Amino acid sequence: MTTNSIRPPHDLFEPCGVTEPYVSRMANRLHRTLDSLFGRLALLVIVVLLLSHFAGYALFRLEGDQMQARYAVEEAVFLVDAVRQHIASTPNLPLPSRVRVVELLSATVPPLPTHTDTPFSRFLDAVRERMPPGTEVRVGKLGKAPPTLWVHQSGDRDWIVVPLQPLGGPRPLENTVLWLTLIFVSAVMAGLFAAWQLQQPLRSLASAVTRFGRGQPVPPVTERGPRELRQLTHGFNQMVQEVARTENDRAVMLAGVAHDLKTPLARLRLRAEMMDEVKVRDGVVRDVDSMTHIVEQFLVFAHDGADRSEAVEVDAQCERVVRSYRAVGEGAARVLTDLKAGPGFLLPAATLDRILSNLLDNAHAYGAPPVMVATTRTSMGYTLSVQDNGGGIAAQDLINASRPFVRLDPARGGSGHSGLGLTIVERLVRRAGGEWELGNHDGRGLRILMSFPLASIPAPILLAPLVPEALG
Incomplete structure (x- = not known):
């Protein structure tokens, strides 16, 4: 055995x-993924989110620096005005520890800035714009010690020295990048989920269209997704039903005609074989065989069932x-x-x-x-x-x-x-x-x-x- x-x-x-x-298989798989609706939507979501995050981060950094500079200017102007009012109203009371008054001709007065395109020079220009005309503004101790602002208005006998809000550089990127990354990943996941939700009904509809084009049975497709997609699916289901009904009617009619012709063709062949004249008999038999072959082709063509x-x-x-x-x-x-x-x-x-x-x-x-x-x-x-x-x-x-x-x-x-x-x-x-x-x-x-x-x-x-x- x-x-x-x-x-x-x-x-x-x-x-x-x-x-x-x-590598070739991976490249083909990647190409098929990007060529699908989900792949293109995912790529669009990622690109749009990247652009929006980079643009938002750049705008945040620029606006943050400008807001810091404006705040420092307003704080310096407020302190100078407060000190001047204090000196004018209560000259006998001591000033705060970090605020002092220096004589006009003192040797400790800082020199004029030599560079005109630095953060402090731009800061000084902004302070001068907020002060009365003729005000002289300087910055002292630009080292490791906290800087001070020296202000002298026309008519003042002394320099008013107040602490200056330090203009720090850009903030460290670690925390900012971490938060941006978390926000970006969350947004990408939400976008991919939305793209997947939109792709699923389209995939079902595309699969049904493929089966319909091959002549295979097509069950009704579930109507889901946006309104336009539901309308498209509903129209496709109606079309499949109408085509199936028409095909069924045509198949029944064709099969019935072909089946009804088989019996008279069989009788006709039997009578032809009983003829005495050989040439006539052979010709009739050939014609009957041809008609029988056509009828069989009609039956095969009308058959619409799956091959089991x-x-x-x-x-x-x-x-x-x-x-x-x-x-x-x-x-x-x-x-x-x-x-x-x-x-x-x-x-x-x-x-x-x-x-x-x-x-x-x-x-x-x-x-x-x-x-x-x-x-x-x-x-x-x-x-x-x-x-x-x-x-x-x-x-x-x-x-x-x-x-x-x-x-x-x-x-x-x-x-x-x-x-x-x-x-x-x-x-x-x-x-x-x-x-x-x-x-x-x-x-x-x-x-x-x-x-x-x-x-x-x-x-x-x-x-x-x-x-x-x-x-x-």
């Missing part, structure tokens, strides 16, 4: 040369389908395969069979051998392609090739075809979570390239190994 081995998940298959460097068949390995299933096609298809011997995707490439069996049968029939009817069925593994997922070596499709007709009930002349001149083959393939690919590309490859033949990202690949069924003890 053979034992079943556990098959690892498909995303663990990583062929050589496919793994991207770590078991997921199979695409490479193995492609080999089986091609082998069967070679055996039963007339003139279909030259169908080649180039299957390199590996066992991680899985698709629902019924979906894969319908895709391959429609594409092989299309290539056999309108292309030229050899027909190539190929699979490969890419950094983003897997690809499946079918290519023939015929004349291809004119560039102006490529956009209409996958539309339902469209036949391209003269290429679509055969019988037994309804113009639904490529339409069915496109619908099946999108329902499976993939994308397709229709075009002429290298100037020869039509190629249908189907890409399936890793997220769309169904997970394989893990089978536990049969333990000999359990077999008893």
Whole structure:
């Protein structure tokens, strides 16, 4: 008895040369993040908060210095006026310890300032503007000792010396930077939370739009967020309901007509086979077979349900389908395969069979051998392609090739075809979570390239190994 081995998940298959460097993966992830709505809102919030914090800090420092200078000027003018009034009203009372009166010709009078563009020179100019005209103002003891202000008005016999409010330099940055950092981090967190709250309903709506574009079932999207976003979501839900109702009516009508035609076609074939004349009988049988094929295509096209068949390995299933096609298809011997995707490439069996049968029939009817069925593994997922070596499709007709009930002349001149083959393939690919590309490859033949990202690949069924003890 053979034992079943556990098959690892498909995303663990990583062929050589496919793994991207770590730095490249991080760069791609960062690009995807910044390209999203949340990333752009977060970047906008951070930039705006940085600019506002820097501008506020610069304004705070500038206004703080100016306020300190104005306060020092007002305090000095007030002290000088108070001392003058004290001397005039009560000359016998002693002055405060830090206030004194110096004779006009004393040797201790400080000299005039030599630099005119210093904080003290600007301070002295401001004090002079607040004093009566002709007032002389000087600053004494500009060392480690606290500075003093010397004031002499015209008519005074002495210098009035008062303590000066020191004009300190800018305050230390430690406390200011700490508080600014805390405020900035709190504001960024609040902004990111608001951006995340706005992004969530948009992400749900974008996911629903993607599913709707692929023809997959779309449940109603919850209406949340700002008023405009709720209106958009409500309109999308109504559109999905109307489209689903129209599609259902169309599918029921088409399926009913096709189903009702199967019985008279079967009777017609039976009567044709009972004809005596061989040529007439063969012609009628061929026509009935063509009509039966069209009816079957109608039924497949009208089928709108999800594929619940078991997921199979695409490479193995492609080999089986091609082998069967070679055996039963007339003139279909030259169908080649180039299957390199590996066992991680899985698709629902019924979906894969319908895709391959429609594409092989299309290539056999309108292309030229050899027909190539190929699979490969890419950094983003897997690809499946079918290519023939015929004349291809004119560039102006490529956009209409996958539309339902469209036949391209003269290429679509055969019988037994309804113009639904490529339409069915496109619908099946999108329902499976993939994308397709229709075009002429290298100037020869039509190629249908189907890409399936890793997220769309169904997970394989893990089978536990049969333990000999359990077999008893």
